[in-house]
Amino acid sequence: MSAEDETVSTREMIARRQRLLGPAYRLFYEQPVQFVRGEGVWLYDPAGHRYLDAYNNVASVGHCHxxxxxxxxxxxxxxxxxxxxxxxxxxxxxxxxxxxxxxxxxxxxxxxxxxxxxxxxxxxxxxxxxxxxxxxxxxxxxxxxxxxxxxxxxxxxxxxxxxxxxxxxxxxxxxxxxxxxxxxxxxxxxxxxxxxxxxxxxxxxxxxxxxxxxxxxxxxxxxxxxxxxxxxxxxxxxxxxxxxxxxxxxxxxxxxxxxxxxxxxxxxxxxxxxxxxxxxxxxxxxxxxxxxxxxxxxxxxxxxxxxxxxxxxxxxxxxEGLIENARSVGAYLLDRLRQLQARHELIADVRGAGLFIGVELRRGGAAGTPAAGEGAQIVNMLRERRVLISVAGSHGNVLKIRPPLVFGTEHADLLVENLDQALLALNQVPA
Structure with a gap:
């Protein structure tokens, strides 16, 4: 399926959904994404592209275990x-x-x-x-x-x-x-x-x-x-x-x-x-x-x-020792995100426990203004990079990272690298 055909198919599905399910439901992302299967920490779209799932705790031990x-x-x-x-x-x-x-x-x-x-x-x-x-x-x-x-x-x-x-x-x-x-x-x-x-x-x-x-x-x-x-x-x-x-x-x-x-x-x-x-x-x-x-x-x-x-x-x-995995991989991910914080002024705080982490975004440091717009932008930019997270907090300025418990250090690296690129794209630091 070409990119153009994929876009048309997505538009048609959104229209069909609205017609059948009504207006009260909400979809994630400015460009909604369709998934047809899952495995472990990955979700796959109709074209076979895989997305790193760093958000869905419902599939707690991994998709389709x-x-x-x-x-x-x-x-x-x-x-x-x-x-x-x-x-x-x-x-x-x-x-x-x-x-x-x-x-x-x-x-x-x-x-x-x-x-x-x-x-x-x-x-x-x-x-x-x-x-x-x-x-x-x-x-x-x-x-x-x-x-x-x-x-x-x-x-x-x-x-x-x-x-x-x-x-x-x-x-x-x-x-x-x-x-x-x-x-x-x-x-x-x-x-x-x-x-x-x-x-x-x-x-x-x-x-x-x-x-x-x-x-x-x-x-x-x-x-x-x-x-x-x-x-x-x-x-x-x-x-x-x-x-x-x-x-x-x-x-x-x-x-x-x-x-x-x-x-x-x-x-x-x-x-x-x-x-x-x-x-x-x-x-x-x-x-x-x-x-x-x-x-x-x-x-x-x-x-x-x-x-x-x-x-x-x-x-x-x-x-599978998933509580210990949440501890060790979570600690690794926290450390990597705090390294990222040192490079990006927009990151005011990194906090959490195990594989449940919040990255707070503020303009002007820890006492600055909640960066709600930037939070939404980053979530959508990561979606374009095939990485899935969301936001939390009353201002929508906390990146919410909550992957399946089988998340590994290699997945943490992929998440952090893509987040780094998204932040660079917002011109927060020189490339």
Whole structure:
């Protein structure tokens, strides 16, 4: 297919998509890209060009991992039905998954999406605390249900005047105490709830604050905030959809970097390498109370095929040493990006943990103006170079790097070299 034919085909597909799916969906990139297959860290377009995927955490152990594909295929050929019948595979998976958590987390309930998992966590928190107020960070994303859209300010939806949600600034690293500053914001939100007659139910955070701009350090900074919400009668809900399953490189779960034990933990599609499985893990006393007051089922959450996919992902993470790979390759990538920072004034900060990294862009150094336009330009320039990343942060000025866990140092080099060329093309330094 010639470049001209490819352009015409893309235009036709975009028009067809808009006609069939409507205007609410969004596509990545100024020039959208079509993919027809994936393998490991690579995605392939119809012409056979391969693109380095440095963004998609849903395919957590790599696109189309053979072990996961085989597990899904084998189970799908035997049985797939809903979870109101007995089936051993979901129990096997629950045992293996719960073994990765602290002993205090003793139950898991399965859903199909992270949004459903977070929605369930809200229900449990409301039931067990009697509260209705939730605290989230001011550019958070937690899901697409009606309840979670109100707790996902990154979607740009205005909160209703009667909202029981309270937004707090994300915990930016600070020399005078990141944790205490964040806890102070939590206390301010709780004070405002009290003034308005709202009883707190919980603090819901993505434990690497990915939509806010990726804030991982210093380890332990979350503890004062968690102690604050618990003292007020609320629960700590750790949203591990993005940082979980070894991505941060030191632990299986993002909350473990802060030496914390959550009350509720939510997970999403990375647990099935993209297969639609998600879940909520919990302290048993909370689910005992919730179960006594509520009836819950999810028709296909934890079905046999999904459970088989989940088991296979855990096996791949273990046998291929992917947590250690995230640690070592992530450290290598951070070092390479910081070398790049020394050459490019536009890079104000490089931060992250394991294979979850944010590169903050500002005009005029660390205290300068957020470079939102440049962030979007770089993402599109990298797409033209067949490297895929995205942006995060309330200004869209943080390059978000979050590749499959099988990412290697050779892939890190390719990413950095292309980012260097994109920055040079913006005339930030002499070529």
């Amino acid at each position: 053979p072990h996961v594909v085989e597990a899904i295929t084998r189970q799908a050929a035997v049985l797939n039905t809903h979870t109101r019948y007995l089936h051993e595979t979901v129990l096997d998976y629950a045992e293996k998954l719960l073994a990765t958590f602290p002993a205090e987390i003793g139950h898991v309930m399965f859903t199909c999406t992270g949004s459903e998992a977070n929605d369930l966590a809200l229900r449990v928190a409301r039931t067990c605390t009697g509260g209705t107020g939730f605290i989230v960070t001011d550019n958070a994303y937690h899901g697409v249900t009606s309840a979670l859209a109100e707790l996902s300010p990154s979607l740009g939806l205005p909160a209703s005047k009667d909202s029981h949600a309270r937004l707090v600034p994300a915990p930016h690293p600070a020399s005078d105490g990141t944790g205490e500053i964040f806890a102070r914001h939590i206390r301010d939100a709780l004070d405002d709830m009290e003034k308005n007659g709202i009883r707190p139910a919980g603090l819901l955070v993505d434990t690497i604050f990915s939509s806010d701009g990726v804030f991982a350090d210093p380890p332990g900074f979350l503890r004062p905030a968690v102690e604050t919400i618990r003292a007020a009668g609320g629960l700590f809900i750790a949203d591990e959809v993005q940082p979980g399953f070894g991505r941060t490189g030191s632990h299986m779960w993002g909350f473990a970097r802060h030496n914390l034990i959550p009350d509720l933990v939510t997970m999403g599609k990375p647990m099935g390498n993209g297969h639609p499985i998600a879940g909520m893990a919990a302290r048993p006393d909370l689910l005992a109370e919730f179960g006594a007051r509520s009836r819950y089922f999810n028709t296909f959450g934890g079905n046999p095929v999904s459970a088989a996919a989940g088991i296979a992902v855990l096996e791949v993470i273990d046998t």
